[in-house]
Amino acid sequence: MTTHDVMALLQGTWFAADLGPRALGHLAALGRFEEIPAGTVVVREGLRCDSLGVVISGRIALRLAVPGSPDRTILTVHDGDVFGWSAVLPRPVATSTGVAVVPSSAITFDGPALRAGLAADCELASALFERLLVSVSRRLIATRVQLLDLYQAGAAPW
Amino acid sequence: MTGATCFLPRADLDRLFAALRADDRTILGPAVSDGAVIYDEVASPAELPTGWESDTEPGSYRLRETGSSRAFDYVLPVTSWKRYTHPAFVPLTRARRDGSQVEVEAVLDPPPRLAFVGVRACEIAALDIQERAMRAGPIGDADHAGRRDAALVVAMECAAATSTCFCTSMGTGPEVRQGADLIASELDEGFVIRSGSATGAAMLAGLDLEPADPAQVERAAAQVAAVRTRIGDPVAVEGLPERLRAALDSPRWEQVAERCLACANCTLVCPTCFCTSVGVASDLDGQEATTERHWDSCFSLGFGRVAGDANFRPKVKDRYRQWLTHKFSTWFDQFGSSGCVGCGRCVAWCPVGIDVREELAAIAPVEGPRGPIPWPPAPDAGHAPAALTVVAPARHVTTSVVAVTQETADTATLRLATSDAALLAARPGQFVMVELPAFAAPPISISGIRPDGLDLTIRSAGPATAAIVALGPGAQVALRGPLGRGWPLESAAGRDVVIVAGGVGLAPLRPVIEAVLADRARYGAVRLYLGARTPGDRLFAAEVAALAGRSDLEVAEIVDRAGPEWLGQVGIVTHLFDHATWNGDRVTAFVCGPERMMQATAAALTGRGVDPAAIWLTLERNMACGVGTCGHCQLGPFFVCRDGPVFSIAELGTAFGREGL
Known part of the structure; x- marks a missing residue:
């Protein structure tokens, strides 16, 4: 798959749809398309997170390990969402385990190469971090709402 | 004369x-x-x-x-x-139960x-x-x-x-x-x-x-x-309703709450306060029961309590604000006059001597702001009754359970048979009061309207709902209704329809889905977004699966949490559409779920360009009488049971989601 193909796939996602052409080109040059069979673990909680992925199709479940019980899915990510965002951090440790629950595909970026690219290209860094912030903020908001456990049954006066 | x-x-x-x-x-x-x-x-x-x-x-x-x-x-x-x-x-009803037979x-x-x-x-x-x-x-x-x-x-x-x-x-x-x-x-x-x-x-x-x-x-x-x-003229009333509306966040509410005992003396001696609750008395085996209406007060702690231990006015300051703003402001919206006549009883009989005249002057001073008004005027006469069915408040129709479907661990759908014309004329979004002898009657949304009866989907959350959910085929319950203003389906004709449901909020939306699909050509694209706590808490799972198989609507489900066996989506319901590509200009949305979920949904929908006047949601409040005379369900200028429970975001204004209202 060519860089042009990767650019086209990225542009089709909300994550990169409005990236400027230079930043998009630079980002695409760093990425590669991957088919992800169902059941593939794309990132594992607590381990080094070596790549950032932008989902193109399918569904990745982000799971937390709960000792004594099965892993719990706390979020699924889909077209345009990212997984492995810790890869852009100086200490890239995965915060959850990502598992493809259906056949999926993604554009993935090698962590060290991406970090080097971001350090060298302020325009790309600004655009990418903004989008990562949107993505992570969306998860934070969702987590807050989930913490409220809104649908939990409670007592009623009747 | x-x-x-x-x-x-x-x-x-x-x-x-x-x-x-x-x-x-x-x-x-x-x-x-x-x-x-x-x-x-x-x-x-x-x-x-x-x-x-x-x-x-x-x-x-x-x-x-x-x-x-x-x-x-x-x-x-x-x-x-x-x-x-x-x-x-005031005695309201006499009820008898003889085996499975019920008469109210x-x-x-x-x-x-x-x-x-x-x-x-x-x-x-x-x-x-x-x-x-x-x-x-x-x-x-x-x-x-x-x-x-x-x-x-x-x-x-x-x-x-x-x-x-x-x-x-x-x-x-x-x-x-x-x-x-x-x-x-x-x-x-x-x-x-x-x-x-x-x-x-x-x-x-x-x-x-x-x-x-x-x-x-x-x-x-x-x-x-x-x-x-x-x-003399001790209270400056000119512009007072507007000044009070602008003072909902006054620090004085906290200050007066420190003195107020929430004893309700003021409301009991007030000659216009009309809030009531209903008490139930029965014999020990629940076969004979009576209900009686008695004075209550918006100062009572439990006055705004609803299912799930939620209480919309938990603080004294909330309740003092409710009382004062109702008397001197929202009463105008509801009844065309002030709710205060200036008799001064509330001043004299307040055990700590709170003087309403002094509070008004401090909270809403003459030179104070008069806006912004946090909510638009109440629905006008031409709008509000559009979906209302006028029924006698004391009309109790005995219906029979013909089938029970256990939807989740704590929620069941009762299919009730009736030939009552008023009940069969119910509109999607309306509700009924469900009366079982010896239990307080809960308001229950209608989840299905059939030619020969109604469906009610009920979560067991208290003694009455537990008893109702436990009924089997052949048992009877009495219904009072249909009540309230339903979903304005006519406003969605020719437009795309987005339906967003969270948890048991799908129940009052089920008749909307059925009505839209029964007249499918009348609407544009139809999208159904459903959220639930866990996969096991999804309502109408088989029906939803059948809907997902249709080509003329889009169905997406998401749950808050799941085990590894669940391969569907996990997250919050707004994740199902916050990056969608559909055009919000053409959308009429119908939303039901916990209020916080509806707030997030309304924000996501308006963020996608949906007109607030085209986002309809159904509110939960303590609807005790169902006809706007007990005062429990007041929200700003509205009685939720009578003026709603279905409102548009534009109608609610900033009253929606505001703490303590």
Whole structure:
């Protein structure tokens, strides 16, 4: 798959749809398309997170390990969402385990190469971090709402 | 109707009493009891509080003996006439259960023929204001209407005032201008009296009195004019509703809450407060039960409580704000006038002496802001009743359970058979009160409207809902309804439809889905977004799976949390569409779920360009009566049961989601 193909796939996602052409080109040059069979673990909680992925199709479940019980899915990510965002951090440790629950595909970026690219290209860094912030903020908001456990049954006066 | 002004000598007052008795009326009037003047049955003028005056101040009421020959110098009794037009206890229903058979019948006792003697101008205004509240909307309170219609009013203009009076500011007194059958002013030697109605005129004619001397009429007028002067104009009412609306975040609410005991004294002595709750009494095995309406107060902690232990007004400051803003602001939206008549009882009988006049001046000062108004006006008459079905409030229809579907561990759908035309004419989004003997009746959204009955999907959350969910085929329940304003499906014709449901919020939206699919060509794209707590908490799972198989609508589901066996989406319901590509301009949205979820959904929808006037949601509040007369479900200018439960975001304005409303 060519860089042009990767650019086209990225542009089709909300994550990169409005990236400027230079930043998009630079980002695409760093990425590669991957088919992800169902059941593939794309990132594992607590381990080094070596790549950032932008989902193109399918569904990745982000799971937390709960000792004594099965892993719990706390979020699924889909077209345009990212997984492995810790890869852009100086200490890239995965915060959850990502598992493809259906056949999926993604554009993935090698962590060290991406970090080097971001350090060298302020325009790309600004655009990418903004989008990562949107993505992570969306998860934070969702987590807050989930913490409220809104649908939990409670007592009623009747 | 005002006839000639007559003079009734004091010694002849018993002739008026005799005429009232001859009209088959029980006479109620002021009487001294336990160191206070109250309204009670009075057999003769001798029982009136002759020679007594009252002195009131914030938190203080004292009777003082004067030795005067006058009987009406006490200003105001502790109690108001609502004791008789809106009694503290009113029986509502008698219910019986015999095996699986249930019968609920309304109790409506014939109203007593009463004569109210000594009614002040402010109290006449109060009778009128409360009457409008109890008769507002498509369904009036039959008990109140009967009692009010059957009462004869003998007004007595004030000859004295106390420091807590402010009728002059509220425009209700001290002069009596209308609303009474007979209007009297007390002089030392007797009463200047005139008629105010045909009934009063006939009664006056029967007394065959001499015309009043012009000097007596003049003295009576001077007397009440002196009262006006003494009271002054202590409350600046011009612009007060708007000033209060702009002061919802005033720090003064916290300050007054530190003093307020939330004892509800103010609402109990208030002549216009009408909030009630329903009590249930039954025999030990629940076979015979009665319900009774009793006075309650928006100051009660549990007044705004709903399922899930949620309480919309948990703090004293919330409840004080509710009371004060209702009285002086949202009452105008609901009933076209202030809810306060300036009698001052709430000031005198507040045990800590909170003076409403002082609070108004501090919270909503004359020079204070008058906006922004946090909510638009209440739905107008042409809009609100569009989906309402007018039913008698005391109509209880027995229905039979024909099938029960266990939807989740705690939620079941009861299919009820009925041939009742009103119930079968229910609209999507309406609700019914479900009555089972010995249990308080919960309001339940209709989850299915069939040619031969209704579906109700009920989560077991308390004793009543647990008992209802446990019913099996053949059992009976009584329904009252359909009630409330449903989903405005007609507004979605020709537009794309987005339906967003969270948890049991899918139940009231199920009839919307069915109605849209029954007339599919009438709508554009239809998208259904469903959220649930866990995969096991999804409602109507088989039906949703069937819908997902259709090509003419889009269905997406998401759960808050799941185990590894769940391969569907996990997250919050807004994740299903916050990055979608559909055009919000064309969308009419119907949303139901926990209020916080609906807030997030409304924000996501408006963020996608959906017009707030096209985002409809159904609110949960404590809907105890279902017809807007108990006060529990008030939200700003709305009674959720009567004006909703379906509202648009544009209608609710910033009242939606605001803490403590």
